Amino acid sequence: MSLMDTKPLLGRVEEVGGFVDLNAYEAGQGYGAARKALTSMSPEEIVNLVKDSNLRGRGGAGFPTGLKWSFVPQGDAAGEGAKYLVCNADEMEPGTFKDRFLLENNPHVLIEGMIIGAYAIQAEKAYIFLRGEYHQPYRRLVEALADATARGFLGRGIFGTDFNLDLRIHSSGGRYICGEETALLNALEGKRAQPRTKPPFPPASGAWGRPTIVNNVETFCNVPGIVRNGVEWYQGLGLTEDAGTKIYGISGRVNRPGLWELPIGTPIRELVERHAGGMREGFELKGILPGGASTDFLVEEHFDLAMDYGTIQAAGSRMGTGTMILMDNSICPVDMSRNLQHFFAQESCGFCTPCREGLPWIEALLLDIEEGRGQEGDLEVLDRNAQFIGAPGNTFCLHATGAIEPLQSALKYFREDFDEHIRTGKCPYHGRRL
Amino acid sequence: MSAAELVHVLSGEEIAEIEAEIAHLPDRESAAIDALMIVQKHRGWVSDTSLRAIARLLGMSSDALDSIATFYNLIFRQPVGRHVVMVCDSVSCYVMGADGLGKAIEEHLGIAFGGTTDDDRFTLLPIVCLGACDKAPTMMIDDELIENVTAERLGEIFGRFE
Amino acid sequence: MATINVDGQQYEVKEGQNLLHAVLSQQLNLPYFCWHPAMGSVGACRQCAVIQYADEDDERGRLGMACMTDVVDGMRISIEAPQATDFRESVIEWLMENHPHDCPVCEEGGECHLQDMTVMTGHSVRKYRGTKRTWENQNLGPFIGHEMNRCITCFRCVRYYRDYAGGTDLSAFGSRSRMYFGRSEDGPLESEFSGNLVEVCPTGVFTDKPFATHYTRKWDLQSAPSVCPGCAVGCNVFPGERYGVLKRVQNRYHGEVNGYFLCDRGRFGSHFINSDQRIRRAGIRADDGIFEASGASNAVAEAAKLAKTNAIGIGSPRASFEANFALKKLVGEERFCTGLSDNEAMLIELALSIQREGSARTPSLTDVEAADAILILGEDVLNTAPRIALAVRQAVRGESLSMAEEAGIPGWQDAGVRGHAQQALSPLYIASVAATRIDDVATATFGSAPQDIARVGAAIAHEIDSNYAAADIELSTTGNDFSRQVVEALGSAKRPLIVSGTGTGDPDVLRAAANVAWALKAQGSDPALLLSPMEANSYGVALLGGGLSMADALDAMTDGSPAIVMENDLYRRGDAQRVTAACSESKMLVLDILENETAEHAAVLLPASTYAECTGTYVNYETRAQRFYQVFEPDDEIRPAWRWISDIADALDSSGAGWANINVLIEECAKATHAALATISPPSDYRVEGGTRIPRQPHRYSGRTAMRAQISVHEPKATVDDETPFNYSMEGQNLGTQDGAAVPFVWSPGWNSNQSVFKFQQEVGGALLGGDPGTLLVVPESDSDEASRATKFRDVPDAFVATEAFLVVPIHAIFGSDELSNASWPLASRIPAPFALLNIADANRLGVQGGGGVSGPGLDASLEVLIDDRIPAGVVGVVHGLPGTRTMPTGRIELSVDSNFVRRPNGTSDVIARG
Numbered sequence A: 001m002s003l004m005d006t007k008p009l010l011g012r013v014e015e016v017g018g019f020v021d022l023n024a025y026e027a028g029q030g031y032g033a034a035r036k037a038l039t040s041m042s043p044e045e046i047v048n049l050v051k052d053s054n055l056r057g058r059g060g061a062g063f064p065t066g067l068k069w070s071f072v073p074q075g076d077a078a079g080e081g082a083k084y085l086v087c088n089a090d091e092m093e094p095g096t097f098k099d100r101f102l103l104e105n106n107p108h109v110l111i112e113g114m115i116i117g118a119y120a121i122q123a124e125k126a127y128i129f130l131r132g133e134y135h136q137p138y139r140r141l142v143e144a145l146a147d148a149t150a151r152g153f154l155g156r157g158i159f160g161t162d163f164n165l166d167l168r169i170h171s172s173g174g175r176y177i178c179g180e181e182t183a184l185l186n187a188l189e190g191k192r193a194q195p196r197t198k199p200p201f202p203p204a205s206g207a208w209g210r211p212t213i214v215n216n217v218e219t220f221c222n223v224p225g226i227v228r229n230g231v232e233w234y235q236g237l238g239l240t241e242d243a244g245t246k247i248y249g250i251s252g253r254v255n256r257p258g259l260w261e262l263p264i265g266t267p268i269r270e271l272v273e274r275h276a277g278g279m280r281e282g283f284e285l286k287g288i289l290p291g292g293a294s295t296d297f298l299v300e301e302h303f304d305l306a307m308d309y310g311t312i313q314a315a316g317s318r319m320g321t322g323t324m325i326l327m328d329n330s331i332c333p334v335d336m337s338r339n340l341q342h343f344f345a346q347e348s349c350g351f352c353t354p355c356r357e358g359l360p361w362i363e364a365l366l367l368d369i370e371e372g373r374g375q376e377g378d379l380e381v382l383d384r385n386a387q388f389i390g391a392p393g394n395t396f397c398l399h400a401t402g403a404i405e406p407l408q409s410a411l412k413y414f415r416e417d418f419d420e421h422i423r424t425g426k427c428p429y430h431g432r433r434l
Numbered sequence B: 001m002s003a004a005e006l007v008h009v010l011s012g013e014e015i016a017e018i019e020a021e022i023a024h025l026p027d028r029e030s031a032a033i034d035a036l037m038i039v040q041k042h043r044g045w046v047s048d049t050s051l052r053a054i055a056r057l058l059g060m061s062s063d064a065l066d067s068i069a070t071f072y073n074l075i076f077r078q079p080v081g082r083h084v085v086m087v088c089d090s091v092s093c094y095v096m097g098a099d100g101l102g103k104a105i106e107e108h109l110g111i112a113f114g115g116t117t118d119d120d121r122f123t124l125l126p127i128v129c130l131g132a133c134d135k136a137p138t139m140m141i142d143d144e145l146i147e148n149v150t151a152e153r154l155g156e157i158f159g160r161f162e
Numbered sequence C: 001m002a003t004i005n006v007d008g009q010q011y012e013v014k015e016g017q018n019l020l021h022a023v024l025s026q027q028l029n030l031p032y033f034c035w036h037p038a039m040g041s042v043g044a045c046r047q048c049a050v051i052q053y054a055d056e057d058d059e060r061g062r063l064g065m066a067c068m069t070d071v072v073d074g075m076r077i078s079i080e081a082p083q084a085t086d087f088r089e090s091v092i093e094w095l096m097e098n099h100p101h102d103c104p105v106c107e108e109g110g111e112c113h114l115q116d117m118t119v120m121t122g123h124s125v126r127k128y129r130g131t132k133r134t135w136e137n138q139n140l141g142p143f144i145g146h147e148m149n150r151c152i153t154c155f156r157c158v159r160y161y162r163d164y165a166g167g168t169d170l171s172a173f174g175s176r177s178r179m180y181f182g183r184s185e186d187g188p189l190e191s192e193f194s195g196n197l198v199e200v201c202p203t204g205v206f207t208d209k210p211f212a213t214h215y216t217r218k219w220d221l222q223s224a225p226s227v228c229p230g231c232a233v234g235c236n237v238f239p240g241e242r243y244g245v246l247k248r249v250q251n252r253y254h255g256e257v258n259g260y261f262l263c264d265r266g267r268f269g270s271h272f273i274n275s276d277q278r279i280r281r282a283g284i285r286a287d288d289g290i291f292e293a294s295g296a297s298n299a300v301a302e303a304a305k306l307a308k309t310n311a312i313g314i315g316s317p318r319a320s321f322e323a324n325f326a327l328k329k330l331v332g333e334e335r336f337c338t339g340l341s342d343n344e345a346m347l348i349e350l351a352l353s354i355q356r357e358g359s360a361r362t363p364s365l366t367d368v369e370a371a372d373a374i375l376i377l378g379e380d381v382l383n384t385a386p387r388i389a390l391a392v393r394q395a396v397r398g399e400s401l402s403m404a405e406e407a408g409i410p411g412w413q414d415a416g417v418r419g420h421a422q423q424a425l426s427p428l429y430i431a432s433v434a435a436t437r438i439d440d441v442a443t444a445t446f447g448s449a450p451q452d453i454a455r456v457g458a459a460i461a462h463e464i465d466s467n468y469a470a471a472d473i474e475l476s477t478t479g480n481d482f483s484r485q486v487v488e489a490l491g492s493a494k495r496p497l498i499v500s501g502t503g504t505g506d507p508d509v510l511r512a513a514a515n516v517a518w519a520l521k522a523q524g525s526d527p528a529l530l531l532s533p534m535e536a537n538s539y540g541v542a543l544l545g546g547g548l549s550m551a552d553a554l555d556a557m558t559d560g561s562p563a564i565v566m567e568n569d570l571y572r573r574g575d576a577q578r579v580t581a582a583c584s585e586s587k588m589l590v591l592d593i594l595e596n597e598t599a600e601h602a603a604v605l606l607p608a609s610t611y612a613e614c615t616g617t618y619v620n621y622e623t624r625a626q627r628f629y630q631v632f633e634p635d636d637e638i639r640p641a642w643r644w645i646s647d648i649a650d651a652l653d654s655s656g657a658g659w660a661n662i663n664v665l666i667e668e669c670a671k672a673t674h675a676a677l678a679t680i681s682p683p684s685d686y687r688v689e690g691g692t693r694i695p696r697q698p699h700r701y702s703g704r705t706a707m708r709a710q711i712s713v714h715e716p717k718a719t720v721d722d723e724t725p726f727n728y729s730m731e732g733q734n735l736g737t738q739d740g741a742a743v744p745f746v747w748s749p750g751w752n753s754n755q756s757v758f759k760f761q762q763e764v765g766g767a768l769l770g771g772d773p774g775t776l777l778v779v780p781e782s783d784s785d786e787a788s789r790a791t792k793f794r795d796v797p798d799a800f801v802a803t804e805a806f807l808v809v810p811i812h813a814i815f816g817s818d819e820l821s822n823a824s825w826p827l828a829s830r831i832p833a834p835f836a837l838l839n840i841a842d843a844n845r846l847g848v849q850g851g852g853g854v855s856g857p858g859l860d861a862s863l864e865v866l867i868d869d870r871i872p873a874g875v876v877g878v879v880h881g882l883p884g885t886r887t888m889p890t891g892r893i894e895l896s897v898d899s900n901f902v903r904r905p906n907g908t909s910d911v912i913a914r915g
């Protein structure tokens, strides 16, 4: 059994010891899955296969990928004009670094996944919406696209079929909101990246008003393995209900921060202790943002939970991107919350009131509290804001909802820290930071 | 400025690159962001004159284009130094001491965030998570990602950029 | 219909609407900002939150935005639930973080939607401790003030300006809590509809700049239902007055005509009322040739003497129907001239006969918006009847809306429709002499001389139905191509619309337009035909008719016949030399508003009221007769023209030939002409709730004593108005339930802003509670016969052939071509220098460049050359109605280059504001 069978996304990277170029990728059976899909399977078969595999989107929301693909109208129902397949490679969620790693090291598995996806929804135009700061991934993608095109894996008449695919990179002008899939579509169209109303959902009306599928980098990277090895194999990879592997990451004061492709459902403590080598000398783990900045804090009582969609959700948070940010005992939860809210307030697109005006207020209040200017009643103002901004549907898109997740959980789990700031008029962590 | 003069503002190379993008898109306006980024790549920033020229080239009003340009943080509507230094201030880097590092960089360059050194060598900007959280703190100078930045390394790092 | 339950009450609402629209239509109070009835929903402000319950057992419900929620039969919602009211209060609290507390000095104060919503949601205690964000403002030109600090980022301005009105120079800049709405640099807003920003902005960011210079609170303005005198559309307006000065003009909602929006000529063009050019006193020319203020009675006596000597009367398309009727009555049918130029009179006669033929609908603007394919033949509506152009912009969105409908996206979901349909537009074809400012949404355009426009129209008609127009019309390749496209587009449309008018001066263009519409009708579709004349009451005066043509009248005057010239500068109606000859030979009584060259020749001069100072009727392009009411009493000796005429009649005939008041006149007028004139608005004894009259002043009108304190500290007795149902005071009721023609302003408890208009409507965006005002005077003849129609306009003009001499075609300017608004000071800097449009090849041939000058016979002065891409070779477009082009040469003229030409810069104007 090759590493590819247990680690379909990064196994080859491990084997090669870094960047997998086209030769290395092909040597590890690369593009076989795309060939199989295009030459021996119908689009519908692929959609059903992906549905059956139970692959869930790795961009954060965990939406079932096959189901999403099945919403794309096929044949006459699709009407005149193009369909689009878009890879969301905007990765700007703080604490998230998995897509960059994939793009830099294994671009062909993404391209192969996108070829299969495009074929499945019968899109002949595809875009990789790439974060503007991702220069190295850009270079690698340009090289990989050129290589794949030269070999006839992209372009016209792929694998001798009549399927064509024009796959292009769109470099973002920069803004976190571009990662929100409807804002991304506006950005792709060259407009301001304001999110769009749903419905219409992108599979019905997306880029340029045409049926469009947007998936995360890691999501697409899962597809070739599923086509190659089948649904049973894929589901067998997961430790819990969820299927496949997940790229988990850890940042913070551990001994070996990094990324690992592991069976989905690997417990948190195993990730921290075994893979990341445990906390650094002198630091204690106090809280975790399990899947990026827009997820609720988890605390000690949760550290034995399995990292999968359902379990983490049941614990009141989200698996999100699966890249965890660790808060140790030297970090002030108030100040960390301020840092997070600074990010969200700054990245608000400015379209809807609660997010545009509410988040800067929260940030200002947190700064006041952190710097000893907190007043009685401030926490109630924070609570009220969190309640009104955080409820899905109260804001136009989920940016603000995501912003409130770490705040409301910090207010819950670390309330004593907040109180103490206001009571004493100073930050008790002052001087503890390293 | 007439249409001809406006287009003249852009170099043949810039126009060719922009037209190449347009060729892949359903309409000219869709290339707005690409066009801005292309011109910025050549000039470091997008001046009012460039903006008007791009707008003409794309067949849209400069107001509409500026509306787009001012939305995106990687499109500079003011001149920047020869090198743009972007220091991550997001949560993982914060946990690993980014705020202290930011101050050290400000001191080292003698400018505050948002500023440009007198010799036009560096413009210093904050940036959100650069996607290298396991190697925090991080920063990016031009298109080079620099990981595990420490105050001690600053001299060496900045020394590489003239 | 759907039944919805709102806080325990059942309501019948329309399906297919959004919930906000539906509950407002029930007259319920639900705060909102970003939504606008004419622009749909985008869900930005989050102010309209309500609780929606899943079913009968659901007790918690879910918060959602009403404006983004489909009405579903049987749904149960709550506006009053605490979670909803709390959230809505929070939204205001957020918006107030940065909003300056500058209401006392804000032009919006007292009619501010934000103020209303703040009170309505109950937010009152400020908890936010931060400093407020501040911005630098921009100079947006003469019409619109800018105070960005007041912005609440509802996006309405850009949605209106860009998406609705097609403007390109106003945008949203930046992001997050630092959004800026303005231009990329200082400069006048280019859209001809920029003034609506004042009413669209829910707070005081975009304000009426001329109004702000001599500011008055809304509650201190006196107003009455009125009709814009700016063009033939007849938009309904509220002129606001204080201290005898016209302070501003605001939109008066009309469900079929102007809806929620006016053009800038209409909004800012009425300051001529305050102009220093106003004729304010009656005068008699003394022997030394100088006018002497004679006092009204002397002047009337003198006028009567003049009238007695078999005077002819010249009426006016800018005077009310009643005034024209009065003059006609005074001088008699055979001695009355409508005051239209001979060509315009002929064109209007033709247009009216076409409308009478009646096979095609005459569309209201609401109908225009519903057209699914449009052909514009010759008429530059944006400049001649501007509001029509804004309606055409809405019509072309039809395609987007049907695409959305097919995709299951409701039409009110504005961003969704735009995202889905992208730039999809319904077919709009424009054949015009020069480029137009709605070309950006045209499917194709065709530029040619008027006669070729007529030819292409004829060819289209013939192609649609070969019974119409002549066969075998040879067109140019571009003409052929255009015609082929138009035939296809109109042929497959369900509600095609043909737009034309008298603007090109060529009757064949009108005939062609009629042929196209009739041919479509013959083919079984339901076409609309819009033929616009030039002035507010052109159709009115033409329907009244008179025995003299303008040529007859001028001849008679030249022969020494005395003349009564009412509200008409004859220099705009005929050749200058001829007019001068006529005016010099004739003893003239001139009744007018502003000094003009005709008035300079008068023997007796009487100051006439403007539309805001009297009551009367205009007949618009639909032949809709609409009543406007006196808003305020003018100072000095200014009186309605009909009143002067009445006095003269009395003086002539002591038995009382005059009219005691306007009602008597209207009645007589209705009897003699169109019965509808008596019923288009309620009579003077009309009373509303509680048997009261309707106030011209809002109930908070203040300072009645102080206003005249420098004259007397006693409050003057309010003038008793026995002519209309209105009071010159705040006494009475204006609840909106009265006759739709009798709404003097909009205000409703809790709704001090113009948004209160929904309380005056049967449903949001629908007709007024008391019905939309006005009645069509020309009703199509039901027995009009198809066969005779088909042969009516067989002849097709010859193709245009360019020669050395240029064919002169009139070009119209929204700011400048209209006589009265020309003297409105805010327009001064927007009025172009007199110009001539030339094709680039012609300019080269003449040896002149854009910006250079040309002169020619019949032109009073040299004109600035502007190069136009569309104007054909051999044609010169000469702007109409500006100094230097007041009278227009006709036919072909030789042009010569004026090498000493100095361009008159914009904004030079002799107009000084008063008040």
Ligand SMILES: Cc1cc2nc3c(=O)[nH]c(=O)nc-3n(C[C@H](O)[C@H](O)[C@H](O)COP(=O)(O)O)c2cc1C
Pocket: A056, A057, A058, A059, A060, A061, A062, A063, A065, A088, A089, A090, A091, A092, A093, A176, A177, A178, A179, A180, A181, A182, A214, A215, A216, A217, A219, A220, A397, A398, A399, A402
């Ligand atoms: C504010 C915001 C930012 C987002 N950023 C990203 C991102 O950078 N990358 C990404 O894949 N998904 C991002 N998402 C999620 C996307 O909207 C979308 O759900 C995802 O791309 C779908 O892909 P998946 O189904 O493969 O997960 C973001 C969502 C929100 C609300």
Ligand code: SF4
Pocket: A177, A195, A347, A348, A349, A350, A351, A352, A353, A355, A356, A395, A396, A397, A398, A399, A400, A401
């Ligand atoms: S929640 Fe509203 S303001 Fe925030 S990013 Fe989404 S749409 Fe923009």
Ligand code: FES
Pocket: C020, C031, C032, C033, C034, C035, C042, C043, C044, C045, C046, C047, C048, C049, C065, C066, C067, C068
């Ligand atoms: S009016 Fe509904 S969100 Fe603004």
